[in-house]
Amino acid sequence: MSEESSRISIRNRVFAAIALTATVLASTACNSSGPGDKASASGGSISIAEFEPDHLTPGWGNTFQTDQAAALFAPLAQFDANNEVELVQAESITTSDNRVWTVKIKPGWTFHNGEEVTAQSYVDGINTAAYGPNAWSSNYSLAIIEGYDALNPTTGDPTTKVLSGLKVVDPQTFEVTLKSPNSQFLVGIAGPVTAWFPLPKAALDDLAAYDKAPIGNGPFQMDGKWENPTDSVKVKAYEAYKGTKPKVSKIEFKIYTSADTVYTDLLAGSVDLNGTYARLPSTKLAQVRSDFSERVVANPIIYTQWLGFPLGDKRYSDIRVRQAISMAIDRETITSKIFGGLYTPATGVLAPGTIGGSPDECGEYCKFDPAKAKALLAVAGGWSGPMELQYIAGQGSEPYLQAIANSIRQNLGIADVQLVASPTATEYLSALTAGAKGPFATGYAGYPSPSDILTGAFQKGSPYNPRTGFYSSPTMDSLVDQAYHATTSEEATGLFHAAEAQIMKDFPVAPVYNINQIIAYNDRLETPKANVLGLMLDQITLK
């Protein structure tokens, strides 16, 4: 797919959903079969490498559950191979004001135990995720719904277990009332890592027991129980599934703890491909092409890596210092030499796969220009003393940070550039929260809507705010707010891009590169398909 065409088509789809108040009918997802669809003829079983999930029920656990959840559960909507939003379990998702959304689900779909999937199943699932004491990881994403605060008081126990903003209209329809208009609602509920999944009656009595063998509404059902965290998760095709039938009949998700071992097993052919979040070790990226030749896919996802600055620190408060450091970084060489050409140089904070695309908002400040960088630093008053680059140890970021440190030494003439590692991610986060001592390596993996990274990292008080050096800008906040109220997707995209432009104007962070999902696969598979959120399990085919 070309980048450009996918952008346009997403825009059209979102446009259709939010502006026309039209019923978005399920298009290609269910009944028709696309080219190359030989579902009935094929079968067989495959294995996928994964890191240990903490839960299998979608919305409950960490991101390592993504592929398993996608196998067991069908979402209301998802992204297709061209990153267009397509409806799956939903018949239509409509609104007239971006605030009250009516979700109609397809009739006749069943859970793996035969129970019918109804509007009530969805409301039960979403309420479970929204109930604070359940402590589901997706809880926060439901804060946009009315009544969320009653289930999540900052002190004391919640007074109710049901969101007042969710209403069952009839067995096939429910209505969602948001706190404020949100043009990004449909994009936000698409895919396998949301809180928008149904729960069967059997789940509600004992969630912990249910989680060992979730009864979902998806293309695969559990094949046995998942008793121990290190056990493989085995699933088999669900015969009565009404959506696109998967092309393999069984999947074994093998659990690994080391990315290096995943790599070795892929080389040996003892596992067929690596899952969405079973990332290959970054130290191996330079050799992936030679080890797997054609059997590698570099799939664009939403993941931007940047160099953050302690904005409150006097040494970095001059924007020209930050821009000089950014221009001293040779992004092309880093991505081609260290990451084997599998990652792409960043041109802004929005990743290329973002809906509406990623305009080149960083401009010349993301281009390698040692002469300009040096001149800019000189104008800003030069540099004296050491510079400490902070990062997390043991995650393979040393090589590229060494490269950045060398660039700064050579191109800016700062002799004493040191790498300072935090031993764990937890400690790193608290170090950044307390205030970094120098430029720090970090990034944001998120959702296809531009609102995700903008509100998640670049707004005051947002969860990722420490990782942007506590950047905030009232101008940007108001642009994002206007984008949420936008009635057409062109308008929304334009406003989001203006918000990004504002960020790049203030230059709180230096975008470095965009991470792609790197899939290495066994030669008994056809090239696996993936979208902006990861693997498309129902498209995996044996040769």
Added chain:
Amino acid sequence: MGRYTVRRLIQMVFVFFGVTLIIYAAVWALPGDPIRALSGNRPMSESTINSLREQFHLNDPFYMQYLTYIGNLLRGDLGTDFSGRSVAQQMGSRWPVTINLALMALLFEAVFGIALGTIAAVRGKVTDYVILFFSISIISLPVFVLAYMGQILLGVKAGIFPVSGINEGWLSYILPGFILATTGMASVARLVRSSVLENLKADYTRTAHAKGLSNFRVLTRHVLRNSLIPAVTFLAIDLGYLMGGAIVIEGVFNLPGIGQLLFRSTAAQEGAVVVGVASLLVLIFLLTNLLVDLLYGVLDPRIGYE
């Protein structure tokens, strides 16, 4: 001997509580908030954080947390990790893996170590030097180098052994077990060699020869038997090391043992898991040490404990 054993066991109780306290304090002192790190890249609402902190008593002062933990422990409740999974169950599923690995390694250490040591001692200078050369080379190679080498050469390239995982039963443990055993194997060989050499010169050996016994019989029945005492004590102590020191091997070969659990849980500040696993490891060390001390008395009647 009975009173000695009881006295040692009572000492162990104190050591155990001391050690759990130290480990608990160490985990507690790690910087950062484990709950906030729990959701990884995704944001978490204050109410979720609060309910988790309350559930795991993270708002209590340190000594209260420790007392709560010990209280539960004495009632047989090892608690759960932050995802709500039982620590006892996780350890239950992982201990067999580590024990299998350690026993496999112990077997290699014993068989190869004793055989190589004996051969080195009786087969003359050239053989002795060759074995010395190889055992020193192996001792000086870091174990993860051997592990990756073995995995790539014998697993990926030659396809003789499974590359990783435990899906193929005892076959899965052979390669990792052998690599884990290499260091100890070389030590056992050195111990046995010097001990055999010493015993070959002993009076009773000459007597045995004088009786007209064959060389082989003298070696196996008399010399080796007496030469094994240091090797046996070494092996017994090493068992504890093999269990606790398998973290690297378990990682490389993706064996879901306690080493991996310990490593991951320490990084995630999963206090309950770390203390549970580490304390059990300490117990095993203490017990194998006691066993070795008692074994001395059995193997060599001259040593007594009263």
